[in-house]
Amino acid sequence: MRLPLHLLLFSILLTLTPVVGAAERVALVVGNAAYEQETAALKNPVNDATAVAAALRRLGFEVIEGRDVDEDAFYAKITAFEDAARSATIALFFYAGHGLQVAGRNYLAPVDLQLETRQDLKRGAIELASVLDVMRSATNLVILDACRNNPLAGELARSLGLSREMAASRGLARVESAGGTLIAYATEPGAVAADGLGKHSPYTAALLEHLETPGLSVHDLFTEVTASVLERTDKQQKPWTHSSLSQIVRLAPGAVPGPSEAMPSAPAEGPASERLTAEQLASERLAAERELLFWESVKDSPNAADVQAYLDRYPNGVYAVLAHNRLRDILRRPDPTPPSVEAGLELSRADRRLVQLGLAAEGFDPGPVDGWFGRDTRGAIRRWQASRGGSVTGHLEVETAKVLLASGRQRAEQEKARLAAAEAERVAEQRRRQQEQAEQEELEKLLVMVRVAGGSFIMGCQRGRDRNCYGDEKPAHRVEVGSFEIGKYEVTQALWEAVMGGNPSFFKGCSECPVERVSWDDVQAFLQKLNTRTGKRYRLPTESEWEYAARGGRQSRGYLYAGGHDAGSVAWYEDNSGDRTHPVGQKGANELGLHDLSGNVREWVQDCWNDSYEGAPGDGRAWERGDCSQRAARGGSWYFIPRNLRAAFRNRYTTGSRSGKLGFRIARTLTP
Numbered sequence: 001m002r003l004p005l006h007l008l009l010f011s012i013l014l015t016l017t018p019v020v021g022a023a024e025r026v027a028l029v030v031g032n033a034a035y036e037q038e039t040a041a042l043k044n045p046v047n048d049a050t051a052v053a054a055a056l057r058r059l060g061f062e063v064i065e066g067r068d069v070d071e072d073a074f075y076a077k078i079t080a081f082e083d084a085a086r087s088a089t090i091a092l093f094f095y096a097g098h099g100l101q102v103a104g105r106n107y108l109a110p111v112d113l114q115l116e117t118r119q120d121l122k123r124g125a126i127e128l129a130s131v132l133d134v135m136r137s138a139t140n141l142v143i144l145d146a147c148r149n150n151p152l153a154g155e156l157a158r159s160l161g162l163s164r165e166m167a168a169s170r171g172l173a174r175v176e177s178a179g180g181t182l183i184a185y186a187t188e189p190g191a192v193a194a195d196g197l198g199k200h201s202p203y204t205a206a207l208l209e210h211l212e213t214p215g216l217s218v219h220d221l222f223t224e225v226t227a228s229v230l231e232r233t234d235k236q237q238k239p240w241t242h243s244s245l246s247q248i249v250r251l252a253p254g255a256v257p258g259p260s261e262a263m264p265s266a267p268a269e270g271p272a273s274e275r276l277t278a279e280q281l282a283s284e285r286l287a288a289e290r291e292l293l294f295w296e297s298v299k300d301s302p303n304a305a306d307v308q309a310y311l312d313r314y315p316n317g318v319y320a321v322l323a324h325n326r327l328r329d330i331l332r333r334p335d336p337t338p339p340s341v342e343a344g345l346e347l348s349r350a351d352r353r354l355v356q357l358g359l360a361a362e363g364f365d366p367g368p369v370d371g372w373f374g375r376d377t378r379g380a381i382r383r384w385q386a387s388r389g390g391s392v393t394g395h396l397e398v399e400t401a402k403v404l405l406a407s408g409r410q411r412a413e414q415e416k417a418r419l420a421a422a423e424a425e426r427v428a429e430q431r432r433r434q435q436e437q438a439e440q441e442e443l444e445k446l447l448v449m450v451r452v453a454g455g456s457f458i459m460g461c462q463r464g465r466d467r468n469c470y471g472d473e474k475p476a477h478r479v480e481v482g483s484f485e486i487g488k489y490e491v492t493q494a495l496w497e498a499v500m501g502g503n504p505s506f507f508k509g510c511s512e513c514p515v516e517r518v519s520w521d522d523v524q525a526f527l528q529k530l531n532t533r534t535g536k537r538y539r540l541p542t543e544s545e546w547e548y549a550a551r552g553g554r555q556s557r558g559y560l561y562a563g564g565h566d567a568g569s570v571a572w573y574e575d576n577s578g579d580r581t582h583p584v585g586q587k588g589a590n591e592l593g594l595h596d597l598s599g600n601v602r603e604w605v606q607d608c609w610n611d612s613y614e615g616a617p618g619d620g621r622a623w624e625r626g627d628c629s630q631r632a633a634r635g636g637s638w639y640f641i642p643r644n645l646r647a648a649f650r651n652r653y654t655t656g657s658r659s660g661k662l663g664f665r666i667a668r669t670l671t672p
Contacts, residue, residue: 033097186204381396632650
């Protein structure tokens with residue numbers, strides 16, 4: 001009879017409170033996964049949104065659904081949601097995808113969000129407040145599974161030039177819900193949630209598990225979701241909820257109670273505080289009845305585990321004193337199993353170790369697993385016997401020995417499997433390190449550098465030496481350059497892929513061709529990763545270093561181009577390139593053995609842009625004054641005319657510019 005009573009109790013619990021908000025319901029459900037920025041792509045949000053939308057339809061919601069929506073489509077969905085929600089009793093918004101906070105404001109990311117200019121954030125992202133503004137129903141529920149690890153947030157401050165106060169932060173910012181609103185995050189504000197390895201994120205999986213539970217209130221729903229997420233993530237992800245709901249809301253109605261089963265409740269027309277008090281009184285009455293049922297079901301049991309289960313659930317319960325007395329009575333029963341019975345089992349020392357392993361496997365610490373049954377092991381046997389409701393003797397008999405030996409063998413097999421898994425993990429880690437070492441060695445092969453001895457030279461357009469000069473190449477001035485290293489070749493697509501893992505180039509399919517379509521900002525990210533990988537300090541050459549190297553350094557013969565007076569022999573340019581880049585090193589080198597300085601792609605340098613050399617540094621350093629939103633670029637390209645291949649020729653681009661004519665080579669300071 002014990003089981004039907006418990007089933008009856010839970011049935012009563014599910015049917016006590018009438019359903020609130022059974023009128024019209026509307027929901028906006030959006031899942032964004034296929035982000036145009038490759039590193040921002042996610043696995044589960046579309047699956048999450050599809051499953052949530054289906055569940056809400058089963059719960060009677062009119063669902064407006066969006067999958068992988070761009071900015072225009074997102075706003076269109078919000079507009080449709082606003083219209084539908086005007087007459088709804090419950091409005092619900094679910095979003096899965098990338099979200100980010102800036103200066104305490106939360107933004108949701110359409111799949112086409114690009115953060116390249118200061119205006120992109122406000123123009124391209126969807127501010128959460130704009131969604132909350134259109135939710136004006138009696139009950140509003142906002143569920144955001146949008147705290148996934150977001151590379152857009154990591155790049156935001158640098159990409160947009162934000163101040164410290166405007167820096168992007170992890171996760172979402174705390175939002176105080178307006179009246180009649182509940183807001184639920186997949187994890188607490190400022191933290192990052194997991195996308196998940198299965199079909200759904202841990203948070204949405206937990207939500208789907210409990211969303212359609214009959215009779216479950218919204219507050220209890222998110223309590224259950226929190227517990228499930230904590231269990232699924234080993235307490236690494238803690239959901240967060242803020243509510244200003246003033247009434248009990250249930251999304252999935254339970255069975256309607258009969259007249260004899262119904263509990264008294266506060267009048268519906270009374271104030272919210274009175275309704276809540278009545279609900280609490282009913283809840284307390286039910287709790288007392290449930291405790292009584294529990295105690296009635298175990299009070300006469302000969303099993304100590306049953307009585308202990310009551311004490312575990314109600315440590316300060318009404319019947320706790322009686323329970324402790326009953327438990328002591330059970331544990332004090334006379335010992336029907338003398339030590340001679342255990343001796344008759346003739347257990348070997350190995351068998352005794354298995355018994356100790358079995359005790360440990362079932363949560364009863366036997367002390368050292370050494371094959372000797374000392375005080376700790378005897379105590380563990382007693383506690384184990386008490387948990388099973390048998391005779392508490394501290395000695396083994398035939399059946400208990402069989403059970404513990406079986407548990408011990410299983411634990412030994414598990415330990416063997418654990419050790420095998422640990423060994424497999426060790427081997428995998430060793431292979432991973434070997435792979436990293438091989439990749440590092442391959443990377444070093446791609447880093448071909450040339451040492452340039454320092455010296456003095458005349459930088460810029462020189463009368464009688466350079467023809468067809470431009471005004472920004474003047475005045476010619478003397479510069480003293482220290483020794484440094486510079487790349488023998490322009491950075492290739494192969495080298496870029498080895499460091500960054502992708503290839504932004506327009507002319508793909510040629511690993512030995514120079515990488516292009518990289519901005520000055522992209523190059524800084526490349527250098528940071530390269531330096532982390534190699535432990536060295538690579539950088540862009542300064543403008544004076546670049547021209548010194550292009551002119552051949554101390555070995556300069558006064559050539560017009562980098563390596564000669566004949567453009568076709570040293571450069572790919574308008575007349576011979578076929579309108580594309582070519583593998584590095586195919587044209588002749590200059591006096592230092594450097595290739596393609598005059599033509600293949602233009603090359604970024606470190607300096608800010610200045611329209612002339614007035615006030616330029618004379619010691620080879622980068623010129624970090626002037627218009628630093630633009631940076632200088634040197635050399636010719638496959639697209640240029642001969643005049644623009646000269647060693648003195650210079651140009652400028654904004655730091656975010658990308659072009660199929662624009663690449664770079666690297667340099668490194670030589671320490672004394």
